[in-house]
Structure formats: C-alpha cells, structure tokens
Amino acid sequence: MSYNIAVIPGDGIGPEIVREAQKVLDAAGKKYGFELKYTEVLMGGASIDVHGVPLTDEAIATAKASDAVLMGSIGGDAKTSPWYKLAPNLRPEAGLLKIRKELNLFANLRPAYLYEELKEACPLRDDIIGDGFDMMIMRELTGGLYFGERHTTEENGVRKAVDTLSYDENEIRRIAVRGFDIARKRRHKVTSVDKANVLDSSRLWRSVVEDVAKDYPDVTLEHMLVDNCAMQLVRDPKQFDVILTENMFGDILSDEASMVTGSIGMLSSASLNETKFGLYEPSHGSAPDIAGKDLANPIATILSAAMMLRFSLDLDEAADAIEAAVKQVLKDGYRTGDIMSEGCTKVGTVQMGDLIAERV
C-alpha cells in the first residue's frame, strides 16, 4: 500500500524533528510493507520567507489532497524574528490557525502518559506518581478565543484590545461526542473542564456536555473548573482519564500535563475532523532557543507519526511497533537533554531518531 503524506517541516526545530519522524516511519514502512510518499508543504515562517504569507492556497490544497499531514512546528523568537514585525494575520501562527480551520480539525487529542522509564524526569514526588498516569486531553481546536472577533482601537490616547470567546452548541457537541467515544475505549471517565462560575460560553459548554453524557451511561462525567484542574494536574494526575475542554484551556493545560510526563518534548498530538483525515504534530513549539543544535527531543513528533498511522491510515500494527520502539529506547537508557537523568546515555536529535528506527 502507498499513501500520500503532506509534510510541513515548519520553523526552528521543526525540520529536525520531522526528519527523524520520517526516518522512523520509513523503517516501519519497510517492516510492515507500506510506502509513504511525502510532499513538502511550506507553512509558518518558512512560507513567509518564500511567499510573503504563512500559508498559501496551494499549500492548503496539497494538504487536503493528501491522506494525512505530518507537521513539525512553526514560529520564531518574537523578539528577534522579522516575522513578528508583520501584521498579526501574516505571522507564522496565523498559518497554523488557518490550516486547522480550513481542514476543520476541531478535535485535538493530546495524550499525556508517563512512561515508567521516565519517572526520574517527572518533577512530581514518587508518592504522587504512584503507578504512573495516563490521560487524554481532548482540546477543541477550531473555536473559542482563537477564532473570535478581535480588534485593537485607540481612543483619546488609550489603547484598547478586544478578543471574543464564542461557542455554539454544535461546536461543543461534536467535540464532546468525540471525548465520550474515546473515554469508552479507555477508563470510562470524562472530566469536562470549564469556567462555568464566570463565563457564559462555559455554562453552555457544561449544559451541552451533560446532554451528550446521557447517551453514555457507562461513562462517568465530572465537571471541574479550569483553575482547579491546573492545580489537580500536579496534585494528583492519576485521577484523570479524558479531559475535555475548550481551545485556550486545552492549550494551557496540555503544556502543563506534558511537563508531568517528563518534558514537553514527549507530548504528541493529533488534530482530526469528522473523517479519517488528520494533522499530526507535537504539542510543543519551534523551540528557537535550541534550534539547529541537535538538542531537540524528536519523540513527541515520532509518537504523533504513530498516531497518524493508527488514526488516518489504519496501520495499527506499525503504530504499535513505533510506540514499542520508543518505550524500548527509553528502557535502554537513551535520553535527549530535556529528559536526561543520572545513569542514562545522553543523545542528540538524530541519534535518538536512529535508535528508535533501529528498534521498530
């Protein structure tokens, strides 16, 4: 079998980590008898430099025509990069928001799982970690503050900026259904996270989620306010199975959850629409501070590639093999700097990719 994959290397560490993910995918292809045909697509700063915009219509068309999209990360250093002198709608991040919207990728899955081998890299105490934890953050990805109306005005020398947070019930329902479906395949628990003590959008969120829950009597639903959730993630991460939440809350909570798994360099993600199509990218950014130094952890991207095989291409066996290879490389004591601990062997981005590919 052969599949067309649109590849967006992006900026900063993006090209370095995507290269390693492709290396691992190709190793899996050899072993399991499939071929991935890659078409490179520019997005973010890389696209601005060539086309003057962070995402062209051709790039969107190429992504749409593919079986799935594999992405690194986009963006630069806001202080030093010329990209941030451009209008907000021409900056790298605008490309990412545009592709999410154009491809209707409303369901963002971010699995935060503590590998037993990474207990040392987890900043939490042993008694909190216990046997480890395994949660799925379901982040709504095409609504909320990110896509509401925004503007900046100035009156009598006073600047004012407005961002709007809006959700309609259909947007909430479709992500909630996904969340409950996924909970059914896991430990049958959904924690819906909102700020219903303040926000109308959260009160609607809560009411729609409760409605959806009626179709899932086998799944336990609890509601949690987002500030409490941020605290509970470090107090007792074991309590969570599926965390279901809106766009901005999910962005923030997933970075927090990533760190309790050892590093943001471990947190993969899948962004899905109503079909099998998806965009797969690590949850972290382009890490300009370590770009080009062979320091980036490629594992989040490699695990995202495994999700691509599983969700978009039905290559479950190959996906399992990649996940097992990641586990094995950690068991064998290899670590990039961000997850390094005593007695382990420190490796760079490329060597980590090689070691995982060898173990597939």
Ligand code: NAD
């Ligand atoms: P970041 O995630 O890029 O980096 C935060 C910290 O984590 C840095 O110290 C970085 O070195 C470290 N880090 C991140 N990924 C790592 C990895 N794989 N291995 C080791 N260390 C890693 O967040 P930031 O610094 O706030 O943002 C930098 C740029 O990335 C910004 O332009 C931002 O808009 C963009 N960004 C893009 C995406 C995306 O493409 N999906 C996501 C987040 C941020």
Ligand code: IPM
């Ligand atoms: C992420 C990123 C993006 C987001 C930025 C770069 C727009 O932080 O994918 O988590 O906030 O969604």
Ligand code: MN
């Ligand atoms: Mn983020």
